[in-house]
Amino acid sequence: MGNDEARMTNAEGMAKPERLSSFEHSSLFRHSSFGFRHFPVLNWVDNPLMKLTEVAAPDFDLAMTLDSGQVFHWERIGNGFCGAIGDRPVYVAQHGNLLKVRDGGPPSPARGPRALPRIIAHYFALDHRLAEICASFPEDALMQVAREFCRGLRIIRQPRWECLASFICSSMKQVAHIRQISHALRRRFGEQRKIDKYELYSFPSAERIAGRSEKDLRECALGYRAKNLLATAGLVSSGEANLEAWAELSDVDLRAKLCALPGVGAKVANCVMLFAYERLRAFPIDVWIERVLREKYFPRARKLTGRRLRAFSQTYFGEHGGYAQQYLFHHARSASRHSGIDRDFSTPLRSARNDKQGACKTSVWRNLSAPRR
Numbered sequence: 001m002g003n004d005e006a007r008m009t010n011a012e013g014m015a016k017p018e019r020l021s022s023f024e025h026s027s028l029f030r031h032s033s034f035g036f037r038h039f040p041v042l043n044w045v046d047n048p049l050m051k052l053t054e055v056a057a058p059d060f061d062l063a064m065t066l067d068s069g070q071v072f073h074w075e076r077i078g079n080g081f082c083g084a085i086g087d088r089p090v091y092v093a094q095h096g097n098l099l100k101v102r103d104g105g106p107p108s109p110a111r112g113p114r115a116l117p118r119i120i121a122h123y124f125a126l127d128h129r130l131a132e133i134c135a136s137f138p139e140d141a142l143m144q145v146a147r148e149f150c151r152g153l154r155i156i157r158q159p160r161w162e163c164l165a166s167f168i169c170s171s172m173k174q175v176a177h178i179r180q181i182s183h184a185l186r187r188r189f190g191e192q193r194k195i196d197k198y199e200l201y202s203f204p205s206a207e208r209i210a211g212r213s214e215k216d217l218r219e220c221a222l223g224y225r226a227k228n229l230l231a232t233a234g235l236v237s238s239g240e241a242n243l244e245a246w247a248e249l250s251d252v253d254l255r256a257k258l259c260a261l262p263g264v265g266a267k268v269a270n271c272v273m274l275f276a277y278e279r280l281r282a283f284p285i286d287v288w289i290e291r292v293l294r295e296k297y298f299p300r301a302r303k304l305t306g307r308r309l310r311a312f313s314q315t316y317f318g319e320h321g322g323y324a325q326q327y328l329f330h331h332a333r334s335a336s337r338h339s340g341i342d343r344d345f346s347t348p349l350r351s352a353r354n355d356k357q358g359a360c361k362t363s364v365w366r367n368l369s370a371p372r373r
Contacts, residue, residue, distance in 0.1 A: 125157055166203075
């Protein structure tokens with residue numbers, strides 16, 4: 001077993017070489033210029049001088065969840081990961097059914113030892129009843145394989161602006177590229193944070209982004225996405241797009257609001273609904289999922305429109321379709337990565353690329369969307 005394989009183990013210590021993480025290919029030392037500083041790796045978990053808070057995390061796979069294309073800034077350090085939850089720097093390591101965590105910054109009521117477990121449990125959705133969710137999946141062979149492969153993968157609850165901005169930047173990009181953009185934005189425009197000797201950066205606020213120029217954003221490798229991110233940041237910072245108030249909207253109205261933002265089409269809107277608003281029925285369709293649906297569920301269909309795929313996914317995968325989509329996506333992407341093929345994961349449907357007049361506003365969404373939670 002190689003060193004990369006040896007580092008990826010499950011709770012029982014069994015090797016999982018088929019689930020090699022992309023963190024191994026974008027480590028702290030390769031991407032330190034994007035948001036982390038060079039320091040010797042410190043193993044917090046095995047260091048008796050470091051105080052770590054324990055959080056119960058049954059039925060959870062930390063590494064797989066962070067590597068599943070939901071978030072793009074966490075970095076592997078030693079036996080765990082460093083990242084930011086909002087503006088809070090956090091180190092998290094998994095030992096079996098326990099997470100061992102530590103945060104940075106001066107003590108305060110919001111940062112007290114009692115607050116940290118709640119923040120961790122909420123962010124990683126440890127309250128989701130994963131067994132019940134998985135039991136609701138369709139019984140077809142592919143879904144069952146994906147469910148077994150993705151045991152412990154949970155849908156993270158992300159800060160809304162950070163999630164929206166990240167997926168605006170994701171169009172036509174591979175995960176590694178999105179990670180580079182995220183780190184560049186954080187380092188150039190975010191707030192510096194420390195956890196012991198490690199330096200990292202929070203995601204810049206909408207106000208901070210809105211105050212920059214398109215040229216500034218293009219220097220973070222956004223390309224044409226810079227214009228869309230800047231425009232959306234202006235709407236959010238002015239209050240015209242009130243992301244927090246939108247949490248009270250129905251699925252139909254929330255999707256319509258998101259699709260009206262610059263740079264947001266059907267796929268991005270569904271990603272934001274799923275990862276930032278916890279609308280677990282939302283089913284983003286990118287090239288990976290489109291390929292899965294076409295090849296595995298409609299192998300004999302000669303003409304298959306994006307609208308038909310969206311209608312099928314909403315009815316067939318049901319109220320936890322977002323989880324089903326994430327499992328199918330991660331399984332497909334991991335299998336492709338293991339075979340040596342790495343394609344863009346975030347391209348919208350070929351038949352409805354950034355379709356603001358189609359998918360976001362057609363009656364099929366209104367007829368098939370779940371009621372507001």
